[in-house]
Amino acid sequence: MSSTSSQAIVATAPDLENYTPGSNWSLQPISIPSQDKLADGEILVDMLATGICHTDILTTSVPGGTPGFPYPYVAGHEGSGYVRAIGPGVKKDIKVGDPVLLSFDSCGACGSCAAKHPAYCAHFFPLNIAATEGVFTNEDGEGVAGKFFGQSSFAKTSVVKEGSVLNVRDLGVGREELKLFAPLGCGIQTGAGAVLRVAKPVKEDRVMVLGLGGVGLSALMAAKMLGCEQIIGVDKVKSRIELAKTLGATHGLDTTGLDDLTTSFKEVAGGQGPTVIIDTTGHVPVIKAAYNSLASRGTFVFVGASLSPDFVLDIGITQHMMNGTRLLGCSEGDSFPEEFIPQLIKYYREGNLQLDKISKFYQVRCIPESLTWNGMRQANV
Ligand SMILES: [Zn+2]
Numbered sequence: 001m002s003s004t005s006s007q008a009i010v011a012t013a014p015d016l017e018n019y020t021p022g023s024n025w026s027l028q029p030i031s032i033p034s035q036d037k038l039a040d041g042e043i044l045v046d047m048l049a050t051g052i053c054h055t056d057i058l059t060t061s062v063p064g065g066t067p068g069f070p071y072p073y074v075a076g077h078e079g080s081g082y083v084r085a086i087g088p089g090v091k092k093d094i095k096v097g098d099p100v101l102l103s104f105d106s107c108g109a110c111g112s113c114a115a116k117h118p119a120y121c122a123h124f125f126p127l128n129i130a131a132t133e134g135v136f137t138n139e140d141g142e143g144v145a146g147k148f149f150g151q152s153s154f155a156k157t158s159v160v161k162e163g164s165v166l167n168v169r170d171l172g173v174g175r176e177e178l179k180l181f182a183p184l185g186c187g188i189q190t191g192a193g194a195v196l197r198v199a200k201p202v203k204e205d206r207v208m209v210l211g212l213g214g215v216g217l218s219a220l221m222a223a224k225m226l227g228c229e230q231i232i233g234v235d236k237v238k239s240r241i242e243l244a245k246t247l248g249a250t251h252g253l254d255t256t257g258l259d260d261l262t263t264s265f266k267e268v269a270g271g272q273g274p275t276v277i278i279d280t281t282g283h284v285p286v287i288k289a290a291y292n293s294l295a296s297r298g299t300f301v302f303v304g305a306s307l308s309p310d311f312v313l314d315i316g317i318t319q320h321m322m323n324g325t326r327l328l329g330c331s332e333g334d335s336f337p338e339e340f341i342p343q344l345i346k347y348y349r350e351g352n353l354q355l356d357k358i359s360k361f362y363q364v365r366c367i368p369e370s371l372t373w374n375g376m377r378q379a380n381v
């Protein structure tokens, strides 16, 4: 037998006339290769849960596909599950039945990987953003691309690359925790890492988090862990701001109806402006207004992404220089998943990273509707 039956959320080319996020996703029966057909370094994982990240929506909204996104394909890049089968040449200590978390893939050999900064792997794009053609087969016998971020976690059973697998067998992770930990491999580590590994604020900092989805709320909880005295949560959805206040935000700012964001950002941060800004919105007007509100010697961290060619910030160099501003890019929270994810699990168990408060579970058939919920979304697959 050369294939096994599975199911997956398959993305097809979006119809931009009637497009809403997820409207080009559908749950379909698919075939996956059986164990004896696995290639070097491939593992079959029975998924327990998957997070839905902004990147899944962003990449499947590209009309007509772009190089690296051959429709139809299976997205999903933060999953958890159990190992079903192991292909040839797998070097990691992994056994059938092990509980695993899935994160981004990296080559393990380039300078960034060797320095424990795999999010900046020299091969990040081809290993992650490109999906591999023909990993799955649909009912019509047509190839469906997979191994998105090395995993395509939107499949009931998926073909996963060894580089994306983090074995949590020795961390005593039970089934309920494993479900909850699915988004650690992207959204949570991105937000928490932006603070803990990139901005590294101190107690006196005035930290402002723009956008209070799963990434922003994780950043906010990380700032609380560091004892930052002023933590400002900014969003245009009231319920998110209320939630942020229960997780450590000392101030909330609802941007609805505000026409001078720079002044509002300064005012909410004691008139001087924030000293650290974490942007998870990827929305240029908000980024620009926030950049101009930054206090002297402030730090701005770019976390939110966009595929738009207009995703450009023009900066007055003299103002930038005289203010001593630090502008920092941040991908995947600069995480070294093998060390950072176990650390995040420890923070959760200590009650400092309240994943249960920012998660909501959906059956996989309800995923398109779940995209309207204002928080971290996960699906049982
Ligand atoms: Zn992501």
Ligand SMILES: [Zn+2]
Residues within 6 Å of the ligand: 106, 107, 108, 109, 110, 111, 112, 113, 118, 120, 121, 122, 123
């Ligand atoms: Zn590398």
